[in-house]
Amino acid sequence: MDGAFFTNWNDIGRVLAVGAAAYVSLVLILRISGKRTLSKLNAFDFVVTIALGSTLASVLTSKTLSLAEGVTALALLVGLQLVVTSLAVRSRRFDRIVKSEPxxxxxxxxxxxxxxxxxxxxxxxxxxxxxxxxxxxxxxxxxxxxxxxxxxxxxxxxxxxxxx
Structure with a gap:
């Protein structure tokens, strides 16, 4: 076997440390962004949620992605969602582009x-x-x-x- 089951304790330690820090960072970013970020999902919110999960997973498992890069990516996704939802609140036309009508x-x-x-x-x-x-x-x-x-x-x- 080529070490697929276990490589070393440093890798486990990195996942634990970076994972905890990334998780805390994501929770803080979501709390700062407000309740709208975690509201019931329309198609746009669903895409953002999936992207956040994918980014968090990449931060946890990628040795080439630093914690700072991962937190920046998480903040970018939440920031973009804030911009889009702010535009949707201000513009009915924009709202119809990103959300479906009942x-x-x-x-x-x-x-x-x-x-x-x-x-x-x-x-x-x-x-x-x-x-x-x-x-x-x-x-x-x-x-x-x-x-x-x-x-x-x-x-x-x-x-x-x-x-x-």
């Missing part, structure tokens, strides 16, 4: 087949959202919406608005 999948108890096919959602998934809202039939829902973060929201036909 989609109506059911209206007044009737499934909208074209929308469901386009969004690749099954009737069982719609029914699950209706059950989560406390009903048991399609007719009990006035609407089911596929949100931009991928969650399904069911609005019940007899739901009363606060103060009504």
């Amino acid at each position: 989609s109506l999948l059911l209206r007044n108890g009737e499934l909208l087949s074209d929308a469901m096919r386009r969004e690749r959602v099954t009737p069982d998934e719609v029914m699950s959202a209706i059950r989560d809202a406390g009903a048991t039939t399609f007719a009990a829902a006035s609407a089911v919406i596929l949100e931009s973060d991928g969650t399904l929201t069911a609005l019940l036909a007899d739901a009363r608005s606060p103060g009504a």
Whole structure:
């Protein structure tokens, strides 16, 4: 064997030291960046999350990537996400570029087949959202919406608005 199972204690020590430092750095960067960085994931947030995980893994396992380079890469990714989300808040056009619009999948108890096919959602998934809202039939829902973060929201036909 060529040492694939164990090479030396220095490498283990490096992973432990750099890993702990990179982890603490990432937590601090995420805390500074605010709650939005860790919100429910839309497609853009998902990509950033995967990139953060990949970067952290590279810092942990690569002998050629320094801790400073890795922390800089993590900070860059979070910083870019802050810039993009700030632009999305200020510009509706930019927001539509980086996030999908919610989609109506059911209206007044009737499934909208074209929308469901386009969004690749099954009737069982719609029914699950209706059950989560406390009903048991399609007719009990006035609407089911596929949100931009991928969650399904069911609005019940007899739901009363606060103060009504």
